[in-house]
Amino acid sequence: xxxxxxxxxxxxxxxxxxxxxxxxxxxxxxxxxxxxxxxxxxxxxxxxxxxxxxxxxxxxxxxxxxxxxxxxxxxxxxxxxxxxxxxxxxxxxxxxxxxxxxxxxxxxxxxxxxxxxxxxxxxxxxxxxxxxxxxxxxxxxxxxxxxxxxxxxxxxx
Numbered sequence: 264x265x266x267x268x269x270x271x272x273x274x275x276x277x278x279x280x281x282x283x284x285x286x287x288x289x290x291x292x293x294x295x296x297x298x299x300x301x302x303x304x305x306x307x308x309x310x311x312x313x314x315x316x317x318x319x320x321x322x323x324x325x326x327x328x329x330x331x332x333x334x335x336x337x338x339x340x341x342x343x344x345x346x347x348x349x350x351x352x353x354x355x356x357x358x359x360x361x362x363x364x365x366x367x368x369x370x371x372x373x374x375x376x377x378x379x380x381x382x383x384x385x386x387x388x389x390x391x392x393x394x395x396x397x398x399x400x401x402x403x404x405x406x407x408x409x410x411x412x413x414x415x416x417x418x419x420x
Contacts, residue, residue, distance in 0.1 A: 306385045356383075358380070
């Protein structure tokens with residue numbers, strides 16, 4: 264190989280390496296932006312739910328919550344679950360999940376879940392901690408309802 268061919272080969276390797284790094288960087292940046300937008304949408308959703316609770320003394324219906332999510336354009340939070348029907352009276356607001364959304368990411372952004380606690384705090388939890396909390400809080404009736412609901416959703420497509 265002469266000098267010109269070696270230089271051409273080196274330039275090709277540099278361009279391919281740079282392209283791969285940029286594509287991977289943008290994919291991770293997209294995940295980071297999606298996660299922060301989902302967190303922001305969850306905070307807005309939580310504020311509305313808690314404002315409703317303050318005004319009327321009870322939690323709003325799921326229809327109300329979903330309509331509000333559509334109204335604010337919470338596109339990064341489309342698959343959230345609202346747990347109001349399963350929350351018992353007198354439970355601890357700092358340890359009871361009101362709304363949650365699982366998020367599966369690849370790359371540097373790790374999978375996990377966004378949690379809106381009954382007390383108002385919004386938090387990102389890693390996958391292991393999120394699964395532990397949800398397993399402890401979800402009762403058998405709620406899990407059965409979710410299975411049936413998800414099965415109906417799959418059958419409708």
